[in-house]
Structure formats: structure tokens, C-alpha cells
């Protein structure tokens with residue numbers, strides 16, 4: 001194993017990445033590092049710049065500024081050797097589709113030096129019953145599974161998945177999660193773009209939240225958001241007709257006990273422990289409000 | 294739910310550099326030929342409009358104009374060649390144009406539009422292997438088409454094919470130079486359509502006009518001189534002329550512009566187009582339009 005191949009540095013390094021389409025800046029100075037073997041999620045609303053970022057890492061798009069290193073190389077100068085080490089699932093399914101699932105996987109397996117077994121991959125994405133079906137006759141969710149299968153068939157060291165579970169039914173999604181966990185256990189580095197929080201929470205070690213082309217937070221999914229955002233919220237009305245009141249407190253039970261002692265039973269009392277989703281929405285909302293201001 | 298566990302295996306760290314050399318490119322190219330050819334025959338519309346079209350036209354022309362008698366006959370009606378024999382070279386030339394330029398021009402533009410090229414760009418498939426696959430597919434399908442045309446002419450319409458080896462030698466080199474040039478030009482013009490959906494609409498009509506002015510459907514000698522001059526810029530006229538030289542009796546040479554087959558002219562014109570096509574491919578071919 002030469003150092004140029006399985007180096008020990010991070011799988012992905014991004015520093016000050018910028019991308020403009022004409023006068024529009026889609027990615028505005030993003031930076032992060034992804035360790036080898038890590039599963040990393042890029043979270044953000046539609047148009048945040050996730051696909052732009054990922055496709056720059058994959059070598060599909062030119063960047064306007066900043067530094068990028070993927071498996072030790074600049075994706076601008078992608079070689080065949082480098083491409084053999086990464087797997088790509090694009091956001092857009094693209095397929096003329098006059099070929100069966102098995103034919104397509106067999107053909108693509110042949111492009112890689114150490115492909116996975118075609119039968120195993122077909123089984124892992126749950127298409128055993130459809131392996132002799134032409135891709136154009138598959139449902140949207142089934143085609144998406146073919147995309148995922150094609151992304152992993154080459155036994156990549158680094159796998160990019162851009163909104164991979166779009167169109168999946170709940171079972172297909174669970175099965176996909178299982179596949180990703182298996183790949184991760186084998187040591188595959190995974191970069192996952194999603195706007196499903198539960199997916200990021202289920203799969204990723206860390207997540208970066210981007211909105212409006214900027215990185216607004218990064219860290220383990222359960223630690224996203226400010227400490228403040230995770231503080232429980234008590235909401236109530238003093239009487240049926242008075243306005244709703246809110247209070248954030250680390251001791252909601254004590255606070256409610258105080259309320260009762262003071263005013264008697266409050267109306268419509270709620271104690272809310274912000275969910276991941278609440279925290280995320282607040283993060284993104286705040287970033288967007290700031291961008292609009 | 295089946296939670297299949299994938300067999301763990303070594304990651305791709307120990308791959309030697311030589312694995313990515315020219316031999317691999319060739320091997321993958323050959324594999325692409327099979328894949329591409331399979332896909333070609335599965336697309337019903339290309340099979341009709343590029344593969345069977347000249348065959349069907351040869352049948353129609355031979356039957357429809359059969360009543361007009363032989364071409365180049367003596368005043369008493371003897372001698373000359375049948376309509377089928379007269380149209381055969383033109384239909385082979387049209388087949389070369391369709392199997393090369395039209396087929397690849399539309400095919401690659403659609404592959405660019407539907408994301409196939411983008412997907413391939415993300416794999417370690419060398420561009421040259423992709424081209425080998427396309428060229429091979431053109432060669433295989435076009436050979437089948439030519440054999441079908443020759444068989445139809447011979448078996449159904451009793452066309453006497455040449456017996457002189459020199460004629461067949463002409464046939465072989467005109468065919469090979471023609472089909473390779475057509476395939477390269479097909480790859481070159483696949484950049485023109487802005488989308489996969491518009492590919493057929495952008496590429497097919499000009500090629501159809503070209504077929505009419507290049508002596509495929511209409512006798513070249515009957516066209517006005519200015520139209521002949523325009524047609525002479527393009528390769529189809531030269532392919533058709535070379536095919537006439539190979540398949541028609543030499544007495545027909547006097548009907549050509551300049552009164553001869555002008556085979557050197559055929560070689561030069563096609564050679565220039567081949568080089569131009571290769572340069573355009575080399576300069577303009579990209580897996581994807583970056584940033585799109």
C-alpha cells in the first residue's frame with residue numbers, strides 16, 4: 001500500500017470553497033474535513049448548495065475558489081485510478097434504461113479493478129425479484145436503488161450519496177440504512193446529502209448544516225444547534241383568554257411547579273423538549289433571516 | 294426484510310498503475326462494443342430509422358421504378374442494369390451515413406441529455422474505451438446492414454454483383470474509409486443539439502437534405518451544377534460515388550461529373566473529413582458540460 005493511495009490524512013478536506021454561477025454565489029466559503037471511515041451528512045434546505053458542493057468534490061463542477069482535496073487529490077485533476085476509488089450516486093437519476101438491472105450492474109462492475117459481487121449488490125438493494133427487468137420499466141424508487149447499486153458496485157473507499165433515498169418507501173429506506181451501516185463497518189467513508197434529519201441522525205457520525213451557501217453548523221447530529229436551542233421550552237396561558245407565554249428553562253418541572261403555586265392551574269400547558277427537527281429548523285430559519293436582512 | 298450483508302473485501306489500495314494502461318482501455322472498449330450493440334438493437338426507432346431504412350427504400354425503389362425498365366439500356370430495351378442494381382450503391386452510401394453520422398450524433402446527444410455520460414464520467418472508464426465501443430457498434434451494425442442490402446439486391450431482385458477482385462477492393466476501402474469517417478463525424482456533431490430531446494430534430498433533417506443532393510435518391514448527374522458543387526463539399530457525395538465505382542459497370546463512369554469515377558478524389562475528400570472529424574472530437578468531446 002503506497003502512501004499516495006491509502007494515505008492516512010482525511011478523506012476529504014474543503015477549505016474556503018466558493019462557487020458562483022454568473023453573478024449568483026451558490027457556495028460561499030465552506031470548509032470542513034471528513035475523516036477516513038467517517039459517515040458525514042450534509043444537511044440543508046433545497047438550494048442550499050449541497051449538490052454544488054458534492055459535485056465539486058466528485059470532479060463534476062469547477063470551483064470558483066478555495067481548496068479541495070479528496071482522497072489526497074484535487075478532483076479537478078481526476079485520474080482513472082482516483083475514480084476507481086470513489087463511488088457516486090448523483091441526485092438526478094439518469095438512464096436510457098434499455099438494459100436490465102443485472103446487465104447494467106455486470107457491465108459497470110467490469111469497469112472497476114475490484115468490484116463487488118453483482119448478486120450480493122442486487123440483494124443488498126433488494127432488487128432480487130427485478131434483476132431481469134429493464135431499468136426503464138422500474139418504478140422511481142426501484143431505479144433509485146439501481147443508482148445506489150451502481151454507486152457501490154466498484155467497492156469504493158469513498159462513497160458520495162446525493163439525496164439517495166428520494167422516492168424510497170419506508171422499507172426500502174430501512175434497507176438502505178442497513179446497507180450504509182454495512183459499508184461503514186467495512187471502512188467506507190460516506191458523504192451523504194439529505195434533507196431527512198432522521199436519516200442523518202441514524203447514519204452519520206457528524207453533520208454539516210448549510211443554508212444559502214454557508215456553513216452554519218457542524219458537529220455530531222445530536223449536538224447541532226446552540227446549547228440555547230436545546231433548552232426545553234414551557235408554554236402556557238395564565239387564563240383561557242390571556243396570551244400564550246413561553247419560557248426556556250433547564251428545570252421545566254420546577255418552573256411549572258412555580259407557575260402553579262403562583263397562578264393555579266395554567267391553561268394549555270406544554271413542556272417542549274426541542275426535537276432535532278425543531279433545532280434544525282431554527283438554525284436554518286435564523287440563517288435565512290440573516291441572509292434576507 | 295432481507296438485510297444482506299456484503300462480503301467484506303480488500304479496498305482498492307494495491308492496484309498497480311499498469312492496471313490502468315492501454316491494454317485495459319482496449320479490453321474495456323471491446324466489452325463496450327457488445328454492450329452498445331445490444332442496446333442499439335433494443336431501441337426500436339433506431340433500428341428502423343438507421344438500420345432498416347435503406348433496406349426498405351431499396352425494396353420500394355426497386356419495385357416502384359421496376360416498370361420503367363433498365364437504366365442505361367439500349368434504344369431497343371436490351372442491356373443496362375435493373376433499377377435495383379442502379380439504386381444499390383446509393384442505398385449503401387445512405388446506410389453508411391445513417392449508421393455513422395445519424396446514429397452516433399443522435400445517440401451521444403441523447404446520452405449526454407439523459408445523464409448516461411455524466412454517470413460514465415464518474416467511473417474509471419477511459420474516454421477512448423467509450424469511443425471504441427461506439428465505433429465498434431457502428432461497424433458491427435453497419436456491416437450487418439450492408440450484408441442485408443447486398444443480399445436483398447442479389448436474392449430478391451437478381452442484381453448481378455461484381456466478380457472482379459478490383460471492384461471488391463474498391464468496395465472495401467470506400468466502405469471502411471466511409472464508415473470510419475461517418476462514425477467520427479457522428480461523434481463530432483453530437484455536441485450540436487442543446488438537449489437530448491432535440492437531438493433527432495437537429496440532426497436528422499440536414500442529413501436528409503444531404504441524401505437528396507448527394508446522388509442517393511436522385512441521380513447526381515441530373516442536379517444543377519451549383520447544387521452538385523455544394524454537395525461535393527460534404528462526404529456523402531463521395532461515398533456514393535465510390536460505391537457506384539465499386540458496384541456499377543464501368544460504362545456508367547461516363548455519367549459521372551468529369552466522366553470518371555475519380556477515386557483519388559473520393560479518397561482525398563473522405564480523408565480530409567476524417568481528419569477534421571478527429572480534430573473536432575479531440576477538441577470538443579467532454580463527458581459533460583461542466584456546471585450544467
Ligand SMILES: Nc1ncnc2c1ncn2[C@@H]1O[C@H](COP(=O)(O)OP(=O)(O)O)[C@@H](O)[C@H]1O
Pocket residue numbers: 021026044045046047048049050051052053584585
Ligand atoms: N448549473 C447551475 N447554474 C445556475 N445556478 C445553479 C446551477 N446549479 C445550481 N444552481 C443554483 O445554486 C443553488 C444551489 O443549488 P444546489 O447545489 O443544487 O442546492 P441543493 O443541492 O442544496 O438543493 C441553487 O440556488 C441553484 O438554483
Ligand SMILES: [Mg+2]
Pocket residue numbers: 050051052091162
Ligand atoms: Mg441537491
